[in-house]
Amino acid sequence: MYKILILNGNVDERSLLYDVLREFDEEFELYEAKEKEDTLRIIHSKNIQIVITDRHTNLYEIYENYPYLEIIMIGNEQPIFADNIRCVKEPLQKDDLKQMLIEAIHHIIKREEEGSVWEVEHAGIRAAEKRVSLERDDTWVKEIETAISLKNGEVLKFKLEQALRTYRTIEEQYPFYVRSMYMMILQLLVKIVPSKMSDLEKMIEYIFKTEQSIKIENLLLTYAELVVDEFENEAKSSNRVIYQVKQYINLHYHEDLKLSHLAEQVYLSTNYLSNIFTKYTGRSLNKYIKEVRLSKAQELLLSTNMKIADIGRSVGYDNTSYFIKKFQEQYGVTPEKYRMKPIDQEETWN
Numbered sequence: 001m002y003k004i005l006i007l008n009g010n011v012d013e014r015s016l017l018y019d020v021l022r023e024f025d026e027e028f029e030l031y032e033a034k035e036k037e038d039t040l041r042i043i044h045s046k047n048i049q050i051v052i053t054d055r056h057t058n059l060y061e062i063y064e065n066y067p068y069l070e071i072i073m074i075g076n077e078q079p080i081f082a083d084n085i086r087c088v089k090e091p092l093q094k095d096d097l098k099q100m101l102i103e104a105i106h107h108i109i110k111r112e113e114e115g116s117v118w119e120v121e122h123a124g125i126r127a128a129e130k131r132v133s134l135e136r137d138d139t140w141v142k143e144i145e146t147a148i149s150l151k152n153g154e155v156l157k158f159k160l161e162q163a164l165r166t167y168r169t170i171e172e173q174y175p176f177y178v179r180s181m182y183m184m185i186l187q188l189l190v191k192i193v194p195s196k197m198s199d200l201e202k203m204i205e206y207i208f209k210t211e212q213s214i215k216i217e218n219l220l221l222t223y224a225e226l227v228v229d230e231f232e233n234e235a236k237s238s239n240r241v242i243y244q245v246k247q248y249i250n251l252h253y254h255e256d257l258k259l260s261h262l263a264e265q266v267y268l269s270t271n272y273l274s275n276i277f278t279k280y281t282g283r284s285l286n287k288y289i290k291e292v293r294l295s296k297a298q299e300l301l302l303s304t305n306m307k308i309a310d311i312g313r314s315v316g317y318d319n320t321s322y323f324i325k326k327f328q329e330q331y332g333v334t335p336e337k338y339r340m341k342p343i344d345q346e347e348t349w350n
Contacts, residue, residue, distance in 0.1 A: 001027045002105060005042055007053035013074060013092050017052060020098050026105065040065055050104050063176050068111070070104035072097075085176070140166060141184050148188055151235075153228035160185070160224050164217050171213055182207050182216050189223040192230055196223070238276045241266045245277065246288070253292045254316050259285060293317070294330050301339045308335050 004021075008014055021028050031046055033039045042048065043066055051062055054074040062069060063085065073087040074097075084107060086100045140163035147156040163185070171178040183204050190200050207216055244266055249257060262285065263273045277285050293315040300311045312323030312335075327335045 001029055002050060002108070003029045003046055003048050004031070004050045004052060005039070005046070005048045006030060006032045007039060007051065008074065010054065010074075013054070016092060016094060017097060020094055020101065023098065024101070043069070049108055050101070070107055072100045072104060141181060141188070144185060145188055148192060148227065151231045153231045157224055157228065160220065164220065168213065168217075178213075179207055179216075182220065185220055186223065189220065189227050192227045193223070196226065235280075238280055241268065241273070242277055242280055245273070245285075249289055249292055253289065253296060254314055257289050257316070289316075290326060290330070294327055297323075297327060297335065298331075298338070301335055311335065 006014060006017065008017070018030075021030075029046075031042050031048065033042050039062065043051070043062065048066075048069065050070045050072065052072045052074070053062075062071065067084075069084065071085045073085060074092055075088075075090045084104075086103060088096045088100055140159060143159045144156060144163065147153075147159055163181070167178045167181060186203055186207065187200065190196050190203070203219065206219070210216060245262055248262065248265055259270045259274060263270045266273065274285060277288070281288065283291075296315045297311050300306055300314065304311075306314070308324070309320040312318075312320050315323075317323035317326070324334055327338070331338060333341070
């Protein structure tokens, strides 16, 4: 009896698979895992021998944890990196699937006949040792993801080049692992360039098919350049928006400057405007508005005889007590005392 785990969400393909299995003389014990988290648990607890899947993202975990498994991948061509991973093109054909199952069963029989039971039993230990040595390489993907989240193009390129150099040295030993890492990096990059999202499936297929790693490296570097360009364009656009908002505040500081109103002036959402303003100026919009208003109040205190209440209203503070409180927080003295100080001490309050 052979134990098979099916990881396939396509109802028609599962039905075809069951039809094929009925044609075999051998008996099969079938299991299905609907959630990714169940996959390794079922493989381990049920002593699975064959996995049939259409999920690219599961392959690395399965292969590294249980390298003795026979894996049939639906939706790709035969990869070059593992002799126990067989791929069937889509649309799925009955004869192709049957042939892959025959090969998988023969491989299992051959391995048992060669007396490699000890190797099978200890494969999990060796896989664990591999994971320990490869954990440090996973950090490259995380650091690339961090650089992207911070929109730092220079760091992104630096980390990507480091990752590619590292993967180049271990690809011959861990080819499937490296291709999986390439795929993860590509997915991170393409998310930042929406216009390229339609290429993602094709490019992932390319990563698993091509024999020349240098072509994959060039592909990832090309997408990285597109992401850097996107960051630079966004920065230029953001700087222009920030300049426009600042100009508007400088002209309308005496008015009720709500975030929603400012966002309308530059055709952005309130959250986005608030975030980019803080990111590129180092202070919030509210703080900037307060600084502009209090700076105008300084000028009026030193150059006019206006009453404190009138000055507060003229710079956007209808509540005089609130105006005095904010002024004192900013400069350490009340507006009245500020007016009484010699002008040459003004710098001590800035």
